[in-house]
Amino acid sequence: xxxxxxxxxxxxxxxxxxxxxxxxxxxxxxxxxxxxxxxxxxxxxxxxxxxxxxxxxxxxxxxxxxxxxxxxxxxxxxxxxxxxxxxxxxxxxxxxxxxxxxxxxxxxxxxxxxxxxxxxxxxxxxxxxxxxxxxxxxxxxxxxxxxxxxxxxxxxxxxxxxxxxxxxxxxxxxxxxxxxxxxxxxxxxxxxxxxxxxxxxxxxxxxxxxxxxxxxxxxxxxxxxxxxxxxxxxxxxxxxxxxxxxxxxxxxxxxxxxxxxxxxxxxxxxxxxxxxxxxxxxxxxxxxxxxxxxxxxxxxxxxxxxxxxxxxxxxxxxxxxxxxxxxxxxxxxxxxxxxxxxxxxxxxxxxxxxxxxxxxxxxxxxxxxxxxxxxxxxxxxxxxxxxxxxxxxxxxxxxxxxxxxxxxxxxxxxxxxxxxxxxxxxxxxxxxxxxxxxxxxxxxxxxxxxxxxxxxxxxxxxxxxxxxxxxxxxxxxxxxxxxxxxxxxxxxxxxxxxxxxxxxxxxxxxxxxxxxxxxxxxxxxxxxxxxxxxxxxxxxxxxxxxxxxxxxxxxxxxxxxxxxxxxxxxxxxxxxxxxxxxxxxxxxxxxxxxxxxxxxxxxxxxxxxxxxxxxxxxxxxxxxxxxxxxxxxxxxxxx
Numbered sequence: 001x002x003x004x005x006x007x008x009x010x011x012x013x014x015x016x017x018x019x020x021x022x023x024x025x026x027x028x029x030x031x032x033x034x035x036x037x038x039x040x041x042x043x044x045x046x047x048x049x050x051x052x053x054x055x056x057x058x059x060x061x062x063x064x065x066x067x068x069x070x071x072x073x074x075x076x077x078x079x080x081x082x083x084x085x086x087x088x089x090x091x092x093x094x095x096x097x098x099x100x101x102x103x104x105x106x107x108x109x110x111x112x113x114x115x116x117x118x119x120x121x122x123x124x125x126x127x128x129x130x131x132x133x134x135x136x137x138x139x140x141x142x143x144x145x146x147x148x149x150x151x152x153x154x155x156x157x158x159x160x161x162x163x164x165x166x167x168x169x170x171x172x173x174x175x176x177x178x179x180x181x182x183x184x185x186x187x188x189x190x191x192x193x194x195x196x197x198x199x200x201x202x203x204x205x206x207x208x209x210x211x212x213x214x215x216x217x218x219x220x221x222x223x224x225x226x227x228x229x230x231x232x233x234x235x236x237x238x239x240x241x242x243x244x245x246x247x248x249x250x251x252x253x254x255x256x257x258x259x260x261x262x263x264x265x266x267x268x269x270x271x272x273x274x275x276x277x278x279x280x281x282x283x284x285x286x287x288x289x290x291x292x293x294x295x296x297x298x299x300x301x302x303x304x305x306x307x308x309x310x311x312x313x314x315x316x317x318x319x320x321x322x323x324x325x326x327x328x329x330x331x332x333x334x335x336x337x338x339x340x341x342x343x344x345x346x347x348x349x350x351x352x353x354x355x356x357x358x359x360x361x362x363x364x365x366x367x368x369x370x371x372x373x374x375x376x377x378x379x380x381x382x383x384x385x386x387x388x389x390x391x392x393x394x395x396x397x398x399x400x401x402x403x404x405x406x407x408x409x410x411x412x413x414x415x416x417x418x419x420x421x422x423x424x425x426x427x428x429x430x431x432x433x434x435x436x437x438x439x440x441x442x443x444x445x446x447x448x449x450x451x452x453x454x455x456x457x458x459x460x461x462x463x464x465x466x467x468x469x470x471x472x473x474x475x476x477x478x479x480x481x482x483x484x485x486x487x488x489x490x491x492x493x494x495x496x497x498x499x500x501x502x503x504x505x506x507x508x509x510x511x512x513x514x515x516x517x518x519x520x521x522x523x524x525x526x527x528x529x530x531x532x533x534x535x536x537x538x539x540x541x542x543x544x545x546x547x548x549x550x551x552x553x554x555x556x557x558x559x560x561x562x563x564x565x566x567x568x569x570x571x572x573x574x575x576x577x578x579x580x581x582x583x584x585x586x587x588x589x590x591x592x593x594x595x596x597x598x599x600x601x602x603x604x605x606x607x608x609x610x611x612x613x614x615x616x617x618x619x620x621x622x623x624x625x626x627x628x629x630x631x632x633x634x635x636x637x638x639x
Contacts, residue, residue, distance in 0.1 A: 009334045016334070017341020020423075024346045024416055028353065029393060031412045036396030037380075039403040040373040043086075043112045058109050058163040059091055061193045067103040067169075067185050071095040084108070086115035086370025101178075103185060106166040113162050114369040114402045120146075120157060120164045136183050138190045143197055145186065154182045161195015214409075222475040230460060230477040237572060237603040237620045245601040248629040249619040251315060256625075258312035259462055263472065265305035265312075272302010330437065336430025343424035350416045357401055357408065369402045421469075428466055429505050435527070438494040438511035446489050447531040448482070448497035448510050449524070449550045451540035455500075455507060457481040459569040460623040466508075481568055482509035484624045485535070488631045493532050498524065521549065528553060533562045533638070538607075539570060539578035543585040555589040560609035561638060564631075565595075569622040572602050605630035608638055 073095055084090070087110035095103045110116040127148040134147040136156065145156045154175070155168030167186050171178035190197050239247050275298020278291070372395055379392040400408050439445060461479035464471055465487065486495040486509040497510040498520055506512040515523055528534060534554055540547065554563060567575055579600055586592035595614060598607065603618040605627055617634050619626040 010337075013334045013337035014341060016338025017345055020338065020342035021345035021349065024342070024419065025349045025353075028350065028412055028416050032353075032357075032400050032408055033393055033396040035404055035408060035412070036398070036400035037376065040376045040396075040399045043114075043369070043373055043403075057194050058161065058165075059088075059107050062093055062105055062107050062165075062189065065105075065189055065192055067095050067188075068097045071097040071103065084110075084115075084119060084370075085368050085374070086111045087119065101181070102170040104166075104168045104170075105189070106164075108164040110162050110164070112369065112403075113159065116159045116162050116164045118369055118402075120159050123157060123164070123166070134183075136186050138187050138197055154179050156182060156186050158186070158190070158197055160190060160193055160197045163193065163195065165189070165193070218473070218475075223473065226475045226477050234460070234621060235571060239601055239603045239618065239620055242599060242601050242616075244599065244613060244615050245604070246615065246617045246633055247603075247619065248617060248626065248633055249603075249621075251629050252619045252621060252623070252626045255312065255315040255462070256621075258308060258315055261308050262312060265308040268301040268305025269309070270302075271298045272300075272305060275299035275302060330434070333431045333433065333437075336427045336432070339423045339427030339430065341427075343420040343427060346416055346423070347420040350413050350420065354409070354413050357397060357405075357413075369399065372398045372402065424466075428508055432506045432508060433494075433511040435496045435511050435513045438496055442494045443530070444493040444532050445527075445530075446493055446495045446533045446535050447524075447527045448485070448495055448535045448537075449547070449554075450497070450537035451542075451544060451547050452500045453540055454537045454568055455480075455482060457537075457568040457570070459484055459627065460621075462623060462625050465624070479624060480508060481627075482507065484627060485566065485631070486510050488628045489535070489635075491632075492635050495535070496527060496531075520546075524550060525553060528557070531562070533564060533635075535564045535566055537568055538565045538582040539568045539575055540582070541578065543582060548585060551586060551589060551592065555586075555591045560591050563609060564634060564638070565607040566631075567604055567606070569627070576600065606634045608634050610637055 073093070087108055090106055090108040093105045093107070097103075108116065108119060110119070124146050127146075132147055133144040134156075135142050136145050137143075143158070145158050147154070147156050149155075153168050153170045155166060157164065157166040159165075167182065167189060169178055169182040169185060239245070239249065275295045278295035279299055375395050376392065376399060379388055379395060382388050433441070457480070458478040459481045460477060461484070462471065463479075464474075465479045465483055467474055467476070482497075489495050495510040497512055499506050499512040499514040501514055501516055501520075503512070503514040506514075513523075536551070536554070543551070567579060570578070583595045586595050595607075598614040598616070600607075601616055601618060603620050603622075604616040605618040605622070607614055607616050609615075615634075615637070617630045619630060
């Protein structure tokens with residue numbers, strides 16, 4: 001099949017991917033814009049209602065409060081500055097008790113809690129040098145409140161309901177007593193004013209904390225336990241020397257060491273980038289020797305990390321040269337590639353949008369929610385132009401991240417990520433080539449024979465094998481063995497196999513076709529004649545009639561040099577028992593009966609006929625990398 005024949009379907013799948021991803025991204029962006037618009041509209045309604053009836057329950061509650069029975073109001077309802085957008089004018093109350101201790105409370109009642117958070121965040125920034133979080137017990141619950149210490153006073157600020165409160169107590173010489181008194185005043189006042197109290201963390205950085213918190217939880221709860229379980233389950237085999245056995249454990253162990261060092265290598269590369277930047281800064285400025293040494297050290301770490309990553313890649317040079325699962329050119333395959341393109345484009349868009357939302361979260365620290373709401377109201381009434389639409393989407397994102405950062409990520413971004421994964425999985429299966437398409441693409445093929453129960457076999461996977469997530473984020477530690485085997489053999493030719501009768505959507509791995517019971521034997525005979533090699537999975541629970549017929553067919557061909565007997569990845573005791581079942585079934589077959597005399601070494605991956613004897617190749621572990629090296633070694637000898 002020529003490239004010209006491929007081109008129309010490739011273009012169609014690319015167009016389908018672009019259209020589907022555009023729909024997904026539009027829905028995601030539209031959802032975020034809808035959240036922002038709805039929140040802005042609701043807040044504007046509340047703001048209009050408050051302008052018509054400007055009353056504040058918070059102000060009334062504070063005015064009725066007394067810090068102590070002997071406290072006397074000296075001055076109250078004093079305006080503090082000008083009115084801020086989205087809030088009523090701030091008021092300040094003064095009390096003085098019998099010990100001449102003065103207590104002040106500033107009340108800033110706003111339309112929404114987001115407005116109160118915004119102005120409270122600004123006040124916290126002003127007092128950052130003389131502040132810290134300290135616990136206060138309110139109604140039996142402990143809150144970490146923003147606490148500031150100035151000469152002669154202690155104060156705390158918090159947001160409760162839609163109001164910001166600043167309670168400051170003027171101190172005498174006994175600062176400890178003043179501290180206790182201020183905490184008691186805060187607890188007493190908080191029980192009287194309306195709304196629920198919030199702690200000191202009022203920044204929109206909660207959105208980024210949510211994202212990175214989710215990532216850490218994912219690593220701790222989903223990825224790490226599976227990695228540990230896989231490490232504990234890993235069978236460590238001792239492979240004695242035998243003249244009929246080739247051990248490929250050395251390159252596998254080398255890769256495993258480099259793979260274990262990969263996270264540290266990536267961190268070292270990042271530190272190296274920081275070191276390179278720091279070194280440039282120290283060279284352009286008048287800096288001492290110590291900063292330059294630190295920057296040079298970071299740069300050295302980065303170079304070491306890069307060298308480790310290159311070595312890891314080179315250790316997989318032979319394995320990674322294998323082809324992926326062959327793709328077909330039918331309408332179904334075209335749709336499958338389109339779904340894969342859509343999944344990858346949508347994933348990229350979701351990641352970019354997440355980063356953009358985090359940047360908008362930083363913007364919301366400097367843009368008043370009331371200002372953003374007013375901007376949205378103005379833009380909604382403006383003519384529809386590309387520039388106005390873009391400004392509206394950005395403003396809606398700012399409002400959405402101000403009001404509902406958790407809601408936006410959980411119900412806006414996360415579903416797109418999940419749906420992208422489902423699209424990729426479905427697309428990969430739809431794109432699998434049929435046997436006819438695989439043979440048209442490459443007449444140099446391998447025939448895979450196995451009992452259908454072997455399709456469930458899985459192997460420890462260090463590589464991605466087409467998955468959406470990178471390996472360090474993927475909780476799955478295994479891949480389907482057939483898919484790994486087809487990928488390894490792909491360097492030498494396509495892999496074809498029959499699917500179980502009635503299969504509608506083929507599994508990943510070999511190119512397949514499904515035939516009924518009256519046709520499959522003739523098709524296997526036809527494929528076996530033209531195959532470059534025949535791969536037989538030799539560890540079924542029992543040799544059924546179909547597999548035995550296939551073994552007879554291969555034994556009668558009297559060409560054992562192109563037969564590869566592959567042992568599926570199972571515990572070694574199970575593998576030995578199943579191998580023995582297979583060998584006993586071969587006892588009466590010409591050529592294969594000699595397997596009874598072959599010594600099976602622990603860790604054997606593949607057995608093949610070479611120079612008038614059966615040779616085994618294996619390693620002291622079973623993984624996609626070990627099977628890759630074993631199959632590469634076997635095929636380099638027999639081909």
